[in-house]
């Protein structure tokens with residue numbers, strides 16, 4: 001994956017390509033039916049860092065669950081690594097808004113849960129878990145319990161768990177949404193550093209335009225429900241990217257480009273003079 005904190009890892013070709021073709025997802029009950037996604041077609045090359053941006057309820061989480069194989073499209077197909085997704089597939093890491101750590105397990109045992117469910121060699125995985133903890137500055141915390149950690153620390157542990165088995169695909173559903181702004185910035189840098197060291201495709205859901213621009217190779221902007229892709233923006237900012245990239249005119253241009261799409265959709269309303277972009281949730 002090409003991520004902002006460091007130079008991109010050399011692509012080994014192992015990162016999963018995603019193919020989404022004519023995907024529709026309708027949630028039907030006896031009383032009503034909701035079309036969450038409508039006729040979604042796109043391809044995500046292996047190793048790309050893709051962000052999904054869109055208003056609440058436009059189907060971003062639904063799309064992640066479909067890619068993960070946790071649920072199925074009503075019509076259309078999704079391929080991951082050349083295979084049609086019909087069930088949850090193992091070569092995947094997932095991170096959610098809530099850290100989902102088990103309170104009765106220590107930090108290291110929470111990470112090793114990934115090894116336990118896969119019946120992997122616990123000893124080898126323990127060494128790897130320690131390496132990952134060191135990468136995110138939590139080497140002194142391996143025997144602590146989640147209640148002893150801050151929200152940002154817990155979310156770092158969640159990310160370590162998600163990538164312990166070196167998945168070819170990482171799906172992240174608003175992983176930093178519950179964190180304060182400064183922790184969130186640091187998490188973006190940490191994620192960038194971790195991502196840069198492995199060849200993984202990432203699909204990242206966020207409501208933050210600047211977070212999406214900072215992290216991504218590409219941003220898909222989705223319309224209000226039923227979710228469709230209304231803009232497909234390649235973020236061609238040089239890497240490595242540090243937080244200072246946010247002060248550059250090119251960064252502002254990308255933020256402005258995405259903001260305009262939201263203004264055109266009527267989701268952001270700008271009462272300031274033309275050219276001055278300051279929306280919510282940047």
Ligand SMILES: Nc1ncnc2c1ncn2[C@@H]1O[C@H](COP(=O)(O)OP(=O)(O)OP(=O)(O)O)[C@@H](O)[C@H]1O
Pocket residue numbers: 027034035036054055056057058059060061062063225
């Ligand atoms: N299991 C379900 N049953 C019925 N409707 C559902 C189900 N899951 C999602 N939906 C509906 O599908 C639409 C898309 O939901 P989804 O959670 O994918 O949106 P989202 O873009 O991730 O929203 P948010 O940004 O608020 O998390 C919403 O209208 C939601 O109510």
